Amino acid sequence: MKKHLTLIVLFIFLAMGCAHSPSTSSNALPQANSSSQLILLASNADEIPAKSSDNPIDAIDNEYKDDQNLDYADDTFKEEKVEIADPLEPFNRAMHQFNDKLYFWALKPVAQGYKIVIPEPARISVKNFFSNLGFPSRFLSCLLQTDFSGAATEAGRFTINTIWGIGGLLDPSSGKELDLQKQDTDLGQTLGVYGVGHGLYIVWPVFGPSSPRDSIILVGNYFLYPPWYIQPLYASLGVSTYELVNYTSLSIGDYEALKDAAIDPYVAFRDAYIQYRMKQVKARKAKLALPTSQEVNPPAADPASPKKEI
């Protein structure tokens, strides 16, 4: 009797062990039963593209006969289907070309030289410094989105980093102890949160991909970004150029990788921009819908929380 009891307890214990992921275990079980056959199938599928022997065509055809009519556009991530109107395509393509040349002929060589001269920690500090100056724009955006905890975080960050971070060169507030992460938001996202769409796609010379909605970032920065208050104008342009060179020196290779992997770089960058902005706006909306999410989730696991910038 006692043994039966042990058996039952063991059974319950093990059954409970699986209960945390009922959805997976329920469908994984039947598949595991015929695992040997499935392993055969899997290894077949792996080899098809590699070797062009016998008739891989038939194999691939057979494999997908059953789901020929499956519409993969309607997959689980369907909310990501994003398109943007592009009536200005000829102009945009020209600007894309212009920015591309600007990068390869001017920005990249300068940034590469700069990278050799200045060690990385110093360049990261410069980036932090400029990032700290972006505080007014981020603070206002948080307020306009009624994200008061975000605004408070930003205000705290600005104070701490300016005073203890030597004018923003260091970023002590995003460390483990304080854990005040930069609120990765801007005025374009703010409009997005209130339901304003992109409208159409624009590529600005120098500034790159944008839209009428996101162009408010450029306008806003003119008023909210301290370097633009430097007089005379050429000094302010010089500072902005330096910021751009410093930023580029930390990300040389990113643009090239994306461009090389693309079939049509213009379309690839357009799509990447739209996807990127859409997810940012979605993350902001998610954060507003769950105002306590910051307390409940650790920041790293919360998609709404901004990414850490060092």
Add this chain to the structure above:
Amino acid sequence: MEKRIVVFCILIIFVLSIPVYAGVPMTTVEASVNRVLAVLRDSKLKSPAAKEKKKEKLRIIYKDMFDEIEFSKRTLTRNWSKFSPAERVEFVNLFEQLLEKSYIDKILDYSNEKVDFYKENMTSNNTAEIQTKIVTSSKEIPIFYRVTLKDGKWKVYDVVVENVSLVQNYRTQFNDILAKDTPAQLLDILRKKVKAL
């Protein structure tokens, strides 16, 4: 009697441990990524001459980790049916080469960055999203792997880098081309692209 119970217990353990093994997509991806990192950090393969050897090793892991047919199907979506079986084979092949050639140097560059696996989202019964990030000295790059359960194994069918889905990105490009060109012409463009890389 006692023996039978023991056998029965062992049987139960076996039966119940299978779903746990197959039900953790995160471990599958994490194991694959760790294998990649092990190759990248291998001190024996540090010399430039060993680059080809490294690539060969990475290719084996890649084949095991990714479902390239699913990848291709999801990028082509409706257009998949416009391709003849022979064209499909060539497309899958070319697309794989394109991805390998354009990203291998970027991957070989990584060595000491930390990869953080922090979240697993079940998006449906047989798909999941594994959220990871690469922590470099100057920034954090979020990379999400989307996996699907195929033949009892979790396979990656999409990679989302910095919020941009690779499948979605290529889908837009291919749609754009296929709106005016035939599949044969698309394959031609791909062939040239792969050769030029």
